[in-house]
Amino acid sequence: MIEIDTVTVTVTRRIDLTAYPCPSNLALAYDRLWIGYGCGEAGEGGVVGLVLSATTPTPVRVGPGTTQPPLVAVARNTLLAGEPGVTPATVRVYDISTTPATPRGEIRGDANGLPPLRDLALTEDASAALSVLADTRRFDAWDTTTLTQARAYDSGGLSEHGLPAAVAASPDGAYVVGGWNSSSGDTAELVVYDATTAEVIYAADHRGKALVAGSIAFYGTLTWGVLKEPDTGRMHLWRLPPSPYHSSALTLTAPSEATALKQSTLSGRLTLSNGSPPGVQTLELYRWLPDGTSRPFQEITTAADGTYQFTDTPPSSGAFDYRVYWPGNSWFRGRSASATVTVALYQPVLTVTGPATGVVGERLEFGGTFGADGVAFPRTTITVSRKVVGPDGTVTSKALVKLAPAADGSFGFADTPTTAGEHTYTVRLVGDSVIEPANTSHVATVLQPTA
Template sequence: MRIRTLPAAVATAALFSSVVLTTAGPAAADTSVPISVGDVSDTVVDGAHQHLYISGDSTISVVGYNGKVLSKLTGLPQVSDLQLSPDGSTLYAAVTGADKIVAFDTATLTQTAEYPTGTGTAPRWIALTEGRIWFGYGDQWDSGLGGIDLSTDPAAVTLDLAGAHDFATTPRLFADPANPTTLVALDPGISSGPIIVYDISTGTPVIRVAADEGGFYRDGALTPDAQSIVVAGPGNRAVTEYRLSDLQMVHQYPVKDEPETVSVAPDGTVAATALDTENTGDTYVFPGGADAPASIRNLSGSWMPWGGHSTAWSADGSKLFVLTGSTDFRQLQTVTDPRKYVTALTVDAPATGTRGKTLTVKGTLTTGLKLPAGTPLNVVRTDLLSPAGKSLGVKALGANGTFSFTDAPPAGSKVRYTVTYAGDAAHTASSASDTVTVSRATPALTLTNNKKTYTYGKNVVFTAHLGTTYSNRTVEIWADPYGADKPNKLLKTGRTDTHGNLSATVTMSRDTAVTVVFKGDARYAGRTVKSTAYAHVKTASSLSKYYRTGTIGSTHYRYYHKNTDAVLTTTMTYYKGRKERLDLQVYSGGRWYTTYSGYFSLGTNGKSVVNLGHPGSSGVRARVRTSYIDPSSGDNVNTTTYGSWNYFYFSS
């Protein structure tokens, strides 16, 4: 058996038999993007063109590394297995529903050849060796192994090359130029299905060795030297490596649940996905020969069977691509540091604190490969005094993966503590933060003229006074007139004077809420104070159609003939839907009696004309006034305003 030297990270892990592997979501540098592809049969990576070829739904989708579908090769019914030629220039595809294998130029994405395999053969799996395409075809016990000799013109197709084995299901095939005389076949759909290694040195497959290794193989991949195959099957909660020379087990890579897919990087790193019924971790990465994964990531968010070969390394082995989700929500997951142990930081700070008083921040740093005590963690405090963040230096990780530190925050309000682990050759970087609400003093803040009433149009000065603060002496004064048609408006913003005052003038045409705002500073909390001032309407009324004026006692009257109608015209500050209230009184026996009180709508010009009628008899003294009543006049934009009485007399 070939002896491997384990990477340093794995060797260290072997020393910690009590280590419990922790799972985490994607590391900070990993990405997850939606991808518009349906069912997946196979995934192949083209490093030269930075493409992923994904077969499924009778289509080959050509996808960029960013998850964008660049092109679709259509008209390929039931297209399944894909293979890239060793030089990367040609993509071969098994088109099961059309009984053929087709070839595409990877530079132009145009079809360059097709190879019919015979009516009803339904080729599903393919493998490439020098000058030949090998294909698994058929269904159930009618399955077989075929070959296409590309050196003849036309290419020669030969069926029934399985030799002494009768395939129960379509054979899944593997070959690699690193071992040019060897073809590997899996009989995947039956519990007794073997792994079969063929010698193809003569051009005709001859069984070299076969062994029943549990069947129901979900996926497989050759090692970089093509001397072993790693298979994923549901039986033993592991992906297993078998040596091709004798099909003896070389190694098992343990996963928590039934393995689904497997892919091997150029350096021998093994990536596997598992069913993950508990949704705790589905994607495992093992350095070649390792007993424990370098990382476990929870990418799928679902325990549904993955279906198809949906895990692939980039050509240089630096990234791992994993397709997750269903046809309705397919995601392309790109793992940027697949070989590193994922680290997960937590930070726990008190919910509240007092400015200038010591508080304690705690946390944990967890990972599958334990980090030593003293591992440096960088701490940054972000607050009102340091909005870009202030370094609190390096804190040391404790022996059990925990840490704590103390701080006396100099500023109040929200204070965020961010802890960062930079990562190393074996661990991903991680960062986490928590926020403390730190108390601040409440400043004195006042505003004049609250609940005062003013005549229409008066210019009123509102003065704000700000008491002691730390660094901020700026206040804002806002005016919000009543009525939905007038927005809140900033009147003035500026620093208070040496007495702590700032003033602004409001023209009182409506009731107005005036607000002063202090936004706070590092030691004093923000505060808002409101004064509501009230404004009368502007109103005037006059009588018409009288024939003279005169006085009765000391009161000025308009004189009317007893059969002449008195007409009252009112002008009032207009607002949509506003009405003026009219009160009519008659004098009798030394007292005034109300004979009518009602509301009349104003025109858009603010006028209302009312015919008061006539008594038909002489000696009648009357008076009338119009008023705005809040809110009975139809709105609450102004405060109640009573007009002056107009006196009139019907003489003869």
């Protein structure tokens, strides 16, 4: 047996299995490899285990001799071994936490034993053995503690014309995937079952090819099988399309009120139709301005229970559209949710401070702000005008200055009065699509200089 580095595709080690001819069926768990071997002669086959982390792995034999190379399946500290194609068949269960392995018993079905085995699998938690038996119209799950049948997964769409060929359990234990072949060997079907209820929740078929026994495998949430052309023997990989098996639901709740330039919070939840928590999932967030242009794309993540929230600071008033999308996975259909938030103009609080009295010819300095909440404002305009009521009642008015306030809303201006009287400075914030207009005033009494 050779060990190959999958990055460099070079042989890194050779392990001598001369004493264990025709190694055929492999099962890997952590650093241990279990091998069903045998060339078809009575007593020369069996199961052997290797600790791959050892510099020179020493094969350790498990169980009695067999004629055919046994099918093997392993999860946690449980190993299954069953010789295919023999009648009656038995599935031997071993505890591999000890060396050598400790027999825990046999799955026999009944006193007459099982029909011949075609495939054997084990759930990730090692609680159930899955079997494909010749001359049956189902897949069976066996309790690995009581060694009795736990449930049966009924036939798929081809059951009236063919037989099961392969079975496997999804890594999360939620699904059992069984493969069927038509009696003519030219049509294959993969059927996905709910592991607990045995409900058929998805099926896909492939014409012109047969499913190779024992070839169902998982990578992440993808399901794979191996197909064989009946006439040529040519092999093909078959991957189930990312068609989902279950539905999902996604909600998005928007705030009842929102204001331009102020942060608002939106929230929602992703739920799965089977009631299981979705775990941490990545959602796609799309946002549109009132003029229809899109804002930068963003990804957000859910909590393990599917809840999520995000914040946004609308840059203007108007109707903002939000859409959250979960693309789904191989088990669940994706879903989207949308909400429209009507954003009101920012309502400024305009204040001005300055001296209450002054003297003709002396500079008066004023400051003010309309900002709050730590908001950063876009460019806007403030105008300042002055009205003077002289001692004789004469009124004069003048536009003094046009200002561009700082991003935090602060501003300042100055004036040097040339006449005595009551000076009223009116400050106006010019409104736009972001900020409501506002105005305020400040009064300073200006006196003639004393001699």
